[in-house]
Structure formats: structure tokens, C-alpha cells
Amino acid sequence: MKSAWRYGLAALALLVALAPIYWLVTISLKKEIDQFAYPPSWWSFTPTFEHYGDAFRVRSFGRFLLNSSLVAAGSTLLALGTPAAYALARFRWPGAWGSKIGFWILSTRMLPPIVTIVPLFLMMREARLLNSLTGLGLVYTAFNLPFVIWMMRGFFEEIPPELEEAAMLDGESRAGALFHVVLPLAQPGLAATAIFCSIVAWNEFLFALILTQTEAATTLPVGIASRVTQYEIQWGAMSAAGVVAMVPVLVFAAVVQKYLVRGLSLGAVKG
């Protein structure tokens, strides 16, 4: 194929991928009369930010945004997964226990959420953790844990063990060597893992839909979804909220682009 043809085809694919996203942005910036205009206009309209003010100040999307941020940040605690990943990467395990435990951990990630959602709902109800960000954050932490362990294990294995061994000969303990030698070297990986975890929590829908039913604990995806089905025609607020929900993910994903393939193979971005 001639090179011009190939560029043309690739540009067409790019257009198909991006046009719907661009359309959402224009809807969020259009006055109502322009939103429903025929023929639809792709660029000739006077932009307004009124829908953003309306969604986040008048309607409850400000609250939903705060909730989403809190859950995403809270469930990104890597404290549980990182030591486990380190132990699986470095310690000697009797028999093949190291890899057995590793695969068991990964297999919990393969469970379809719909299988655990009914019992989790009943458990949370009993523990009085329904409609609470704590409950939802706990579920997301457990959900992200296998991912953290597998990602971090890979990063730890890339660091030569001689470095910690030297530090331990100098009198550092295991934990000290992890903190002072290994973690600083694994920092880019640690940051990428944290970003992936927060994207998963930020995007998650099914658990949030079922475990939170009050406005005080609603996250952004559930808030957007409930407006879609209740008032079909609130396009302005809905699309403004949609844009606000999508921008941080796109920015963060650009930051971790280098690790995207590894992250996605281990199930990041979408649960």
C-alpha cells in the first residue's frame, strides 16, 4: 500500500476514535438551543460554561466528585500489597509455595464481580457499611490488591538483589533494606501502580451502584448514570459531569503510558 493511503486510513481510524469524545465536550459547552440544533453543528456555536456551574454547584455532582476522589485516593493504599509483593519476589519459599500463592492471589482477581456482589452486599449490610465510603473503599482495596502484588513483584524482580544484600551486610534489616534501597529504586513503578489503582476505583461502576444508595456516598459514575435514566433530556449537566469524570483519567493514563501494556495485561483500568 502507498504511504499516503496508509496515513489516510490511520487518520480515519483516529477520527472514529476521537469524534464521539469531542462531541461530548461540545455538548457540555453548548447552550440548550445549540444542543438540539438541526443540522448538528460541530464547531460553530458560542461556548458557555453554564452547565458546569449548574452540575457542580446547583446539582449534587460536586459531592459525587468529592466522593469519587476520596474513594480513589483511599483505596490506593499500597501498604498491604507492597510487602507481599516484595516477599514473593525475594524470599525463599519451601516447595513451589511462592508461585502457588502468587497464582492464588491472581485468581481472586479473575472472579467476575457479579459472583461476589450478592454476598458482599449482604455482608456490608450486616456490618452497617452500606452507603459508606469506607465500605466501598475497603472493597476496592481488596479488588486492587492482586493487581498491586503482581505489578510490584515484577518491578522488584527487575532490581538486582545484590544491592539489598550489600545494605544488609552493612547492618540494615530486611525492612530497612526495602525502605532505604529497594523502594527508592522502584519509585516509578510504585507511582504507576498507584495511578492504575486510582483509575480502577475512579471508573468502577457495579460495586458502587449496589453498595451506595444515598446521595452522600454516591460516586461520579453512579451519579451520572442515575441522571441518565431519570431525566433523559438533562444533556448539559450530564455531559459536563462526563467531561469532568474523563479528564483526570486521560491525564493520568498519559503519565503512565510506558506501563500501560503491563498494567492492562494484569487487569487495570477496568475491573
Place this chain on the structure above:
Amino acid sequence: MKKLPAGVPWIAPAVGLLLALSIYPLIYSIKVSFTSEAGGFTAAHYARLFQDRLFAVACWQTAEYLTVALVVEFGLGLSLALLVDSLGRGRGVFRAGLLAPMLLPPVVAAVIWRLIYNPQFGVLNGTLRAAGIPAQRLTWTSGESSAMFSVLLVDIWEWTPFLFLLLSAGLQAIPQEPYEAAKIDGASQWQVFRDITLPLLKPTIVLALLLRAMDLARIFDQIFILTQGGPGFATETVSLYIYRTAFRFFNFGYAAAMSFVALALTTIFARALLRGMRAGSAR
């Protein structure tokens, strides 16, 4: 007493949390699936499964959705990966831009298509009409016969990038030497693709298809927002049916029983897929 391996305290907190929030719910769910509404033991939920025609329809439609989406997304993803890989300058721009749909929160992706598909005010029918095509009667997600197609189209838009990304990475990891040797031997482009690219890409293909298939088997978010499984039952899938049974009709026992059958079906399917692909690569 035998000494525990030194790593145990390091992994104990993580394993504990997983046992509590992943394994325990699974066991608890087995109990729920054998509990009657009065609280006694019953196997009625499992018996009911075999008579529930709607469950069968939901299973069938999920399989249909999975197969079509997987085949189309794989074909498109591989073509795009090969196309972008063959470009010179600007490759990075295409690669990054083509990924965007997959990165959006699934809810936002579905909302975008609600806006686009709206029969009256949507940009799709508006553009078609402006181009002189009588599109007033195209109902997309709200028509019984077009709903499944429309929902699939969204899936293809959203998730082809996933296969594109993994296959692109796989292509980049293939060493250059066999290509140079083939060039010297005067192999045709098709021969190069069939005898070099495809076999060397096989592990990536298997992984990508498996990951996507497992995700498709649990499809929920997009359909929930686009159609709620309707109109009628036209886009109902297993996950939606279980959701409705548990959280609209509050029949937790039956929902739990269905979820186990779904889990078993997914596992069998994933294994069959893996075995099939292994057999294919042995040839």
C-alpha cells in the same frame, strides 16, 4: 515445631484481606444459594435454573455478544496494529490517540453514545438526515431489532483499542532478523505475515483474546446505561439478569445460584478457548 517461612508475616495482611473480601463471600454465596426464603436448606434455586427460559436467553445473548465483539475487535485491532506499525513518522500520535476510548470511565463512554444514538436529537440521525438519508425511523438502541447491534457497536468502539494496544506491543517486541532474512529470500508480504509475524505474535494473541473474552463474559456497565437490557429482553445479559434478580426482586438465593452457574460456564469457556488456541499453535 517447624519454623514458618520468613515471608509469612509479609504476606499475611494481604492474604487476610483477600480471604475476608473475596474468598469468604464466595463461600457465603454458596450458602445463600442453598437457602430458601424461609431460611431452611433448599436446592430449589438450582432446579429453577433449568426451567427459567429467560436465564437461557440471557446466557445465549451473552455468548452471542461475546463472540461477535471478540471476532470484530480482534480483526480490527490486528489490522490497526499492523497499519500503525507500518507507518513512519507520527506513529506515536496515532498510537496514543487510538487508545482514548478504552481509557474513559465505561459510564462516560455509554453516556456519549446515549447522546449520539438519541433518535430525535442525536448527532447520528441528525448527520444522516443532513446528508439526505431518511433516518427518522432509525431507532438504534430503542428499537427491538437494532438494539443488540447498536450496543455491540459501542463495545467495538470502546474496546478495539485494547486489542490494538496489546497486539501493537507484541508486534514491537518481534525481533527484526527474520524479516531481513525473508527479504533476502524474496518472500511476499503475505508469506511474511503468515510465516513470521503470526507465529511470533501467537502468545500475545492468546493473552489478548483471553483477557478480552473474560471481560466480555461479565459485560454490565455499558448495557445497563444504554438499554437496561431492553427494549423488552433484546439486550439482556447474564450479569444484568443476576443484578435484576438480586437487587430489583431481592431474590438473593436465586441470584447466587445463577452466579455460580455463570462462573462455571465462564471457566469452562476460558479453558476451552485456551486449549483450542494451544492446539492451533501446535499445528
